[in-house]
Amino acid sequence: MTLELSHFNAALLFALCASTVFGISQRNTPRDMFRYGAYCFALFIGGVLVAAWVMWAIKH
Amino acid sequence: MANPQNTATLQRNAKAAPQTNSMAIIAPLAGWFLPGLGHFIQRRWIRGLLLMAAIFTMFFAGLGMQGKVYLFNTGDLLDILGFVGDIGVGALYFIARMMDWGIGNIHRAVADYGTKYIVVAGLLNIIAAVDAHHIAIGKKQ
Numbered sequence: 001m002t003l004e005l006s007h008f009n010a011a012l013l014f015a016l017c018a019s020t021v022f023g024i025s026q027r028n029t030p031r032d033m034f035r036y037g038a039y040c041f042a043l044f045i046g047g048v049l050v051a052a053w054v055m056w057a058i059k060h
Numbered sequence: 061m062a063n064p065q066n067t068a069t070l071q072r073n074a075k076a077a078p079q080t081n082s083m084a085i086i087a088p089l090a091g092w093f094l095p096g097l098g099h100f101i102q103r104r105w106i107r108g109l110l111l112m113a114a115i116f117t118m119f120f121a122g123l124g125m126q127g128k129v130y131l132f133n134t135g136d137l138l139d140i141l142g143f144v145g146d147i148g149v150g151a152l153y154f155i156a157r158m159m160d161w162g163i164g165n166i167h168r169a170v171a172d173y174g175t176k177y178i179v180v181a182g183l184l185n186i187i188a189a190v191d192a193h194h195i196a197i198g199k200k201q
Contacts, residue, residue: 005121007170007173010125010170014118020113024110025190025191
């Protein structure tokens, strides 16, 4: 069993799973869970993109 | 003179209390042992299913990326913490150990991501187990 993921896809999968657990565990109502999960997912992906551009800027 | 209605309420609460206390212990233990089970036994079916799917996906994706499963050790601090994180995933950890998954040599750079996936799956499962405890004690719906 081997899974071939690019770095970005690995980050996407990580963000999706972690956001799901954070959303369910940190809020009380389904609506708030969904909103908080989406917020965490956006922060994860936003953080990845910002970090990627910072590393690109440092290199160049 | 005692109000009969209040007396009846007190009696009901006294009967319910032991059940609530036992669930407060059973739910997080069940949730630790099998991701999502702590929610299932409290009839939170969708939440349990989503937690189970998220944690199983992370764990098996980590194994698929040839991540490392930490063994019990008393050596390097990071290895000890890795073991603590891994054991958080409960039965999946013991199954992985029995099947000798995650102990091969690392051939790819992405395998390090896999190792982190497995550790984080365990940590997320601990969060889910604490959530099951909060539901059991009534702190959360």
